[in-house]
Amino acid sequence: MRRIAKLGALAAVLAAAGAASLHAWPIGRPVALESIAGDAARGAYLARMSGCIACHTNAENGGAPLAGGVKLPTDFGTFHSPNLTTDTVNGIGGWSIQEFSKAVRQGVSPDGEPYYPAFPYPFYSRFSDQDIADLWAAFRTVPAVAEAAPEQELRFPFSFRPALKAWRAMFLDTGPLEPREDKSEAWNRGRFIVRGPAHCGACHTPRNLLGARQAEFALHGAEGLPDGGKSPPITKAKLEERGWTVSNLAYALRSGITPGGDVFGGSMGEVVRDGTSFLSDDDLRAIAIYLLDKDGPNEP
Amino acid sequence: MKIQKIIGAGAIGLASIVAAYAHGGATGIVKERMEAMGTMSDVVKALSAMMRGETAYNADAVRDGAETIRRHAGEALTGLFPEGSGGEPSEAKAEVWSNWDEFSALAAQLETLSEGLGLAADNGLMSGSGGQAQGGMMGGGTGMMGSANTMMGGTAPMMGRGGSFDAAVLAAMPADGVFNMIAQSCSACHTKFRLEKN
Numbered sequence: 001m002r003r004i005a006k007l008g009a010l011a012a013v014l015a016a017a018g019a020a021s022l023h024a025w026p027i028g029r030p031v032a033l034e035s036i037a038g039d040a041a042r043g044a045y046l047a048r049m050s051g052c053i054a055c056h057t058n059a060e061n062g063g064a065p066l067a068g069g070v071k072l073p074t075d076f077g078t079f080h081s082p083n084l085t086t087d088t089v090n091g092i093g094g095w096s097i098q099e100f101s102k103a104v105r106q107g108v109s110p111d112g113e114p115y116y117p118a119f120p121y122p123f124y125s126r127f128s129d130q131d132i133a134d135l136w137a138a139f140r141t142v143p144a145v146a147e148a149a150p151e152q153e154l155r156f157p158f159s160f161r162p163a164l165k166a167w168r169a170m171f172l173d174t175g176p177l178e179p180r181e182d183k184s185e186a187w188n189r190g191r192f193i194v195r196g197p198a199h200c201g202a203c204h205t206p207r208n209l210l211g212a213r214q215a216e217f218a219l220h221g222a223e224g225l226p227d228g229g230k231s232p233p234i235t236k237a238k239l240e241e242r243g244w245t246v247s248n249l250a251y252a253l254r255s256g257i258t259p260g261g262d263v264f265g266g267s268m269g270e271v272v273r274d275g276t277s278f279l280s281d282d283d284l285r286a287i288a289i290y291l292l293d294k295d296g297p298n299e300p
Numbered sequence: 301m302k303i304q305k306i307i308g309a310g311a312i313g314l315a316s317i318v319a320a321y322a323h324g325g326a327t328g329i330v331k332e333r334m335e336a337m338g339t340m341s342d343v344v345k346a347l348s349a350m351m352r353g354e355t356a357y358n359a360d361a362v363r364d365g366a367e368t369i370r371r372h373a374g375e376a377l378t379g380l381f382p383e384g385s386g387g388e389p390s391e392a393k394a395e396v397w398s399n400w401d402e403f404s405a406l407a408a409q410l411e412t413l414s415e416g417l418g419l420a421a422d423n424g425l426m427s428g429s430g431g432q433a434q435g436g437m438m439g440g441g442t443g444m445m446g447s448a449n450t451m452m453g454g455t456a457p458m459m460g461r462g463g464s465f466d467a468a469v470l471a472a473m474p475a476d477g478v479f480n481m482i483a484q485s486c487s488a489c490h491t492k493f494r495l496e497k498n
Contacts, residue, residue: 227496228495229495229496230496230497247352247354251348251352255348255480255483256483256484256486256487257344257348257483259345260341260345261341261342261343261344261345261346261348262341262344263344263483263486263487263490264487264490264491265487265489265490265491265492265493265494265496266490266491266494266496267491267496268496269487269488269490269491270491272487273484273487273488273491
């Protein structure tokens, strides 16, 4: 009995030490973004593409643009999207561009805390410094809303935020994509959009028990999405099997209309409404070209 | 002669089996509304090819298609969703009944929009040359990226839930513009009220 108690105590000490060292483990890299002029219009376009507006605007309940408060129920608990307006207390008005960059591309808050990957920063890590400067310029134009978004409601053990550092070490694969010289400009643009800002894989790639995307099943479709729905596979083989072409896929991302005459519902209805319907014809075509190419999403 | 009849009957039989399978074994009112949706879907498929300039624009076909949708919209649509007709194999979410006002507002919106499309049929496409016109009303391309205001824009004005449209105003619009508004209306309703089963 005493031995078991001792073991228990030892385990508790080790767990505490582990937790303490996770607390102390610094993450993220410094960034230098001095003197890059940002283009707010281009940034607003990227924000559309990235879903910032869709996820951080509680349109359903008449919330102000980017003031947050959208609920995202998951297996790990319920997330609430934060306020991204220029309010200095409740929003990001007090941030520097460096802090913004670290948050968006590295998933690390100004306090050095890791964000939950419900925020798709692994995708946003593909952004260039210029993209970040443009986004930041756009976010600086958002009117302040003095409204605090609700606290995250995560279940234990997921509520222990420092554990995310271990998650990051295990699963995180970030950074810009090196352009493929053997591929067209449109293909490279499509790859950037799909694997970057548009974060298609956030819903179309199945996740493991810890919520990390399974690279070997990239874009194979997934079940148990936050809205309770399923996402279809969007690999070349499956898309072709279901009658998709570059032309009708680009059109569907603009209009929501599928080749069969159905109109998207579920999360994809929102993605089109708040995101892809605003993209240029060239960008929609680039997405379709990449997805339907033999070296598309299955590239190593 | 006879053999053709048999083949014909076989084909019809097979088609109905396929149809039943496609509708997940639905019967009664659930089957009826799935078929009504299928009818509208056929119209959308045919007209979208025209709106994109893949097939030649035909004002009569647009008018006919719009009329078909109109006949299936509004109360004709909501009448197919009596209380208690949800659950397997239906794809209707419980929200249809818990949020009936919004559901029926969207159905009414579809009725007005399809009436408007019929009236706008003679206006043709926005650019007058097919392909270029696609997505005009959907805020595609430079329009929405032209200014930083986009960041404050929220959702597109056309998506106003249960918003009221005036058929007379729609009648003055390019047909593809009204058609895209119909698609937005379909999508708004599917997003809210349809279970995605794929």
